[in-house]
Amino acid sequence: MTEGHHWHPVPGVQLGPVAAGIRKKERLDLLLMVLAPHTRVGAVFTRNRFCAAPVQVCREHLAQGTPRALVINTGCANAGTGEGGLMDARATCHAVATQLGIAFQSVLPFSTGVILERLPMDRLLAGIAPAHAALSGDCWQEAAQAIMTTDLVPKLASRQISLAGRTVTVTGIAKGSGMIHPNMATMLGFVATDAVVDAAVLQKLTAEAADLSFNRITVDGDTSTNDSFLIVATGQAGHPEITSNASPGYAELRDALFEVSIALAQAIVRDGEGATKFITVRVEEGRDESECQKVAYAIARSPLVKTAFFASDPNLGRILAAVGYAGIDDLQVEKLKLYLDHVLVSEHGGRAQSYEEAAGQEVMKQKDITIRVVLGRGQASTTVWTCDLSYDYVRINADYRS
């Protein structure tokens, strides 16, 4: 796995990142991604009822044809924009289609940024020809920059595997950082591979990858207006096609896709607005995964827990309170164990006999911390990731539009 500045281009994918002046001048804010013919696409989108215009258009176009181009802008989410917003998203697709000489339905639009404002169509449309002119397979770093909003760092992950003697690349970019209450962060993720994989298999892998990565930093059903995650497979690697989960190479490709997706999702948490700590919440021994997730999200969403982590204060009763209101009606608190990394903090419904605050304090000072809750009810488990809540979260979100 390579991350950050180390990445591999993906045969069949060309990128055109440009500064179109959509919201601010002289920053990359428009990205054209052109896909080779016969590229397969897997996609998952937000379940928010106020889903943005581009999400609606993406769904329509995916139902009608094979995507050949993605057009992504930052600075304006084109959400809460009604019929006018749909017209804008479609006009963007028309412009790209005309520029590239492809069908209107082959273009998928994506937007992120401020809600309830219309796209500045003049500037956006004026950026399409320059983006076309800029197309290259070698500008993944700039592409990652071009989709940032309040992100402090571009998010890029890449990996290569070998299938049937051929090198297969998986490279992806993502944006998102509004992570205190992760459900409201608009997250965009685009992963590309040159693997040869059946469209139905790819769609299933895309949903599974999202569930193990981006959905672990968000709350089920609590998604933003624009969240979108795509895996595109150009099929240019030349190995025998993966047509089912029994095909040779399936497991290797799946693992590579999952690893790149998880790396991107974790990068979003690490770049959480104002984040100073990366917190893994692991819940074990639940009856089923659903109840493990309830507990994990109750902890991961609690502002009281998150401020305690910011302060490196082992005020761990706040974690127990969150477990208590997570919605498991028949939870027996006497059976529960709470660990901070390897330190047993609580058991038998109270503070563990062996627990000393100095040990908790040591763990709390770290940059990476695992909260582990053992429910003692069954065999299921889950993991989610979150960050702490700092002064800077308030500053960033109070200042976001200014």
Next chain:
Amino acid sequence: MTEGHHWHPVPGVQLGPVAAGIRKKERLDLLLMVLAPHTRVGAVFTRNRFCAAPVQVCREHLAQGTPRALVINTGCANAGTGEGGLMDARATCHAVATQLGIAFQSVLPFSTGVILERLPMDRLLAGIAPAHAALSGDCWQEAAQAIMTTDLVPKLASRQISLAGRTVTVTGIAKGSGMIHPNMATMLGFVATDAVVDAAVLQKLTAEAADLSFNRITVDGDTSTNDSFLIVATGQAGHPEITSNASPGYAELRDALFEVSIALAQAIVRDGEGATKFITVRVEEGRDESECQKVAYAIARSPLVKTAFFASDPNLGRILAAVGYAGIDDLQVEKLKLYLDHVLVSEHGGRAQSYEEAAGQEVMKQKDITIRVVLGRGQASTTVWTCDLSYDYVRINADYRS
């Protein structure tokens, strides 16, 4: 309605607030409330599975007899304290019972403060005799102070009505201020009246009052370890007993109890940790109250919405995003209208034609703001109250234990 420093004593209720040094020196932190014989008590408690030891003991004692005394400490919640915590709560009741010469089961214990630490029983028990010696009907203000944790101001509300020619008093105190995510605030509320009211009617009125007040600043099912709300009725006002909702005086008493309870609950929001604004979230034209509450709480809990209000920034798309993920699957966003006070912000799924940002900006600058969402689906409505999210929320909760 009188609030703050203006209040009426309640015949049959004596209060003994003292500084017992439970967590900090020289501040009122222990309150004894002694009730006349034959006082009726209505009570509702947290549904948190990690409910505190005193809540468990309260439930046991209420099932066994008639309360004659409440003993309330701040500084330590006696929650997450296992069997030892139950012993401490019972020992506190024993000490109060011995001091007053009443039955053990006639004492109800309440605690608020830090979780996962044992009560300092030596200091708590040593405070009971002084609290007994301090008993008076005239120290409601000091009583309100004695139950504060991070509260900046004591919370007290009082009202008098006339029933059958007799003056009836309703006076209450409350504590609580951790209001960004209201579910985690420990809230204690104690309302007393000298009304003559049947025990079953009083219990029903207590549940209804909680639902219209404290439950409107919290999230259903998402309660802290210690939340408790009591109404005690000493029966000393001398009017004919209210035995059903058809009795003369029922409506007047109900309204007085509701008004005092709502005043106390709103005082908690106004004193929210770091709060600079009081926000009323009103949701109208839902199919049922449950879906109105989902939408109201999604807005009221959103850190992105709350930071925008702190910044007086009419970044109102964040409200639409919260409506969108509130969990109403068949919501038609085109039918929804969003108002900020009387300013129509959004309709037809986008920004209202008439909306000008200057008008939104004016409303955002106010200290009291109403967000009104009209769903256009039915006749139900609901109201909840919340506050903004400021730097000070982070400071207070990062520093709470130090």
